[in-house]
Amino acid sequence: MTLARNSSRRLIVHGEAAILFAIGPQKFAIAASAVDRIHDLEGLESIPPHVHPRLAKVRYTFERESRRYYVVDANMLFRTLPSRHSRMMLLHPAKREQAGVALAVDGIDRMTSLPRIQSLPKAFHGDERSWYRGLAVVDGRVVPVVNPASVLNSAELMVLDSAVNARLALAGGRS
Amino acid sequence: MMPSLTSAAFVLFPLGRKRYALPAARVSELARPDTPQTFPHTSKHVSGVLLRRGAILPVCDIAEIVAGKDVPPRKFYLIAMREIAGQRERTAIPVSGECELTNAELLPPTGKLPDYVRGLLSLRDEIIEVVDLEKLLAPEANA
Numbered sequence: 001m002t003l004a005r006n007s008s009r010r011l012i013v014h015g016e017a018a019i020l021f022a023i024g025p026q027k028f029a030i031a032a033s034a035v036d037r038i039h040d041l042e043g044l045e046s047i048p049p050h051v052h053p054r055l056a057k058v059r060y061t062f063e064r065e066s067r068r069y070y071v072v073d074a075n076m077l078f079r080t081l082p083s084r085h086s087r088m089m090l091l092h093p094a095k096r097e098q099a100g101v102a103l104a105v106d107g108i109d110r111m112t113s114l115p116r117i118q119s120l121p122k123a124f125h126g127d128e129r130s131w132y133r134g135l136a137v138v139d140g141r142v143v144p145v146v147n148p149a150s151v152l153n154s155a156e157l158m159v160l161d162s163a164v165n166a167r168l169a170l171a172g173g174r175s
Numbered sequence: 176m177m178p179s180l181t182s183a184a185f186v187l188f189p190l191g192r193k194r195y196a197l198p199a200a201r202v203s204e205l206a207r208p209d210t211p212q213t214f215p216h217t218s219k220h221v222s223g224v225l226l227r228r229g230a231i232l233p234v235c236d237i238a239e240i241v242a243g244k245d246v247p248p249r250k251f252y253l254i255a256m257r258e259i260a261g262q263r264e265r266t267a268i269p270v271s272g273e274c275e276l277t278n279a280e281l282l283p284p285t286g287k288l289p290d291y292v293r294g295l296l297s298l299r300d301e302i303i304e305v306v307d308l309e310k311l312l313a314p315e316a317n318a
Contacts, residue, residue: 123233126217
């Protein structure tokens with residue numbers, strides 16, 4: 001099943017359209033404009049951990065419309081306990097020719113408008129400063145707003161792409 | 176402007192069996208018991224955030240650093256101003272019970288006290304350490 005995002009983009013003056021999603025008991029938000037599609041987990045192909053051990057958060061690849069997507073496990077990205085993923089969000093690629101990035105999550109909650117995104121307090125000084133654009137309050141709960149660029153950055157994407165291509169070339173040479 | 180170290184007003188707060196102090200100029204309120212909200216992060220001693228009148232405040236738990244691991248659960252929050260990278264930020268500090276405002280002379284630290292002790296207050300039969308939040312919670316100090 002594929003849910004395509006409506007291609008017509010509306011300017012939202014009083015808030016930012018966001019998709020709320022869950023990883024375990026935790027809710028997160030991501031800008032709706034960063035998400036191209038929401039997809040189930042069919043058609044994933046595993047990447048063996050030895051292909052690029054330093055990028056263990058990337059567990060699978062996925063092909064769609066001739067584009068290869070690298071699927072990041074949200075538990076590994078945010079260093080949370082393993083949970084049961086059921087959906088992945090295909091993010092808009094930064095460059096047209098680049099491989100795509102998808103984030104595997106437990107479930108999609110809903111779309112909402114974030115009235116205000118507060119910057120992450122400076123007391124937070126670790127990796128979360130790149131993971132999150134800030135924090136929003138939704139239904140009285142504090143929800144981190146994910147920075148899509150941190151899921152898999154361009155340098156990681158290049159490294160991974162060359163490792164996977166080398167592996168494919170090797171496999172092709174053997175056959 | 177940084178508050179003066181020799182400020183006469185201090186807020187005393189309990190952490191386990193001992194009391195500690197912060198300059199009163201740094202403290203804005205004592206908040207009622209509340210449950211911090213959490214989300215994934217990697218910052219040591221930050222136990223979550225509190226939502227206070229629409230503002231999101233980090234909760235920095237200093238109990239383990241100053242009083243050890245066996246401090247009973249903290250019920251209240253002292254909302255204090257902290258300076259990080261030249262910017263001031265309100266921070267919720269879990270404390271064990273009621274706080275007290277007092278006037279006292281700040282004495283220089285004596286003996287082998289940790290770096291985060293700015294000075295001492297001598298109150299009747301109690302010596303109280305005045306805590307420097309910046310030194311206490313500096314990321315490099317807790318690495």
